[in-house]
Amino acid sequence: MGVLSGMTGFARVDGQADGWNWTWEARSVNGKGLEARFRLPTGFERLETKARDLAKARFSRGNVNATLNLRRETEAGGARIDLARVRGLLDQAAPLLESGEVARPTLDGLLALPGMIDSDQADGPDNSAELDNALLASLGDALDGLQAARRDEGRALADILAAHIADIARLTGEAADHAATRSDAIRDRLATKFAELLPEGLPEDRLATEAAMLAVKMDVREELDRLHAHIDAARELLAQGSPVGRKLDFLSQEFNREANTLCSKSSDSSLTAIGLSLKNTVDQFREQIQNVE
Incomplete structure (x- = not known):
């Protein structure tokens, strides 16, 4: 069972070594891809490449920002x-x-x-390899904390998304069971309509032909089958865990496409209402997916 991760979080880590004290603060927000930025004191820009590698090893999406506040230990008065x-x-x-x-x-x-x-200058450069290693190890701890915060968000998102998928499955089932999707119901409705317009009605063979043509036009079985397949895929992705945000976003677009087609093919107000409820649930599902790594 995979772990779903969000893209929002914050972490702070303090450290000290070689006569220096420091604080790393790491935070992240939503992003289409991974963008990592680091604010480092003058003279410590050399850490940025390795710092970026540490971020890439932990995250695949989100705007990650980390700030290093560094100060040298001094005697009283300094x-x-x-x-x-x-x-x-x-x-x-x-x-x-x-x-x-x-x-x-x-x-x-x-x-x-x-x-x-x-x-002593608090932001002065120091070429100590030991200090660099200590700072990078501390950054790793801060990014681990940030990752844990994002996973906390992910656990909450997993429950919300699972509830939306359950609603989509329920509405799809209601649409599949609706009388307006059955060919015999379409034929009966057509016969009633022609009887209202033409007192003598239609010949049975003509009625059968018209009903067949309308049934083909209103047939939503393919859309319902694809919706069922998308529901299974969405549940599999949630179980897989992050990074699945992009795949879930694509799947939400497919959900929306089928819901739109269902509404456009429907000539029954109650079936259309089911389609509109489905569209609304899919919109909520897609909105939450924007927070998923």
């Missing part, structure tokens, strides 16, 4: 004043200060100059 540079600058400016040509600088003014403070 910054260090370059005292040697500050002293050097003051020594060079001493003659100007003594002559009064410039005002004595303030500490905050000095620290605002470039290079006066050393700090």
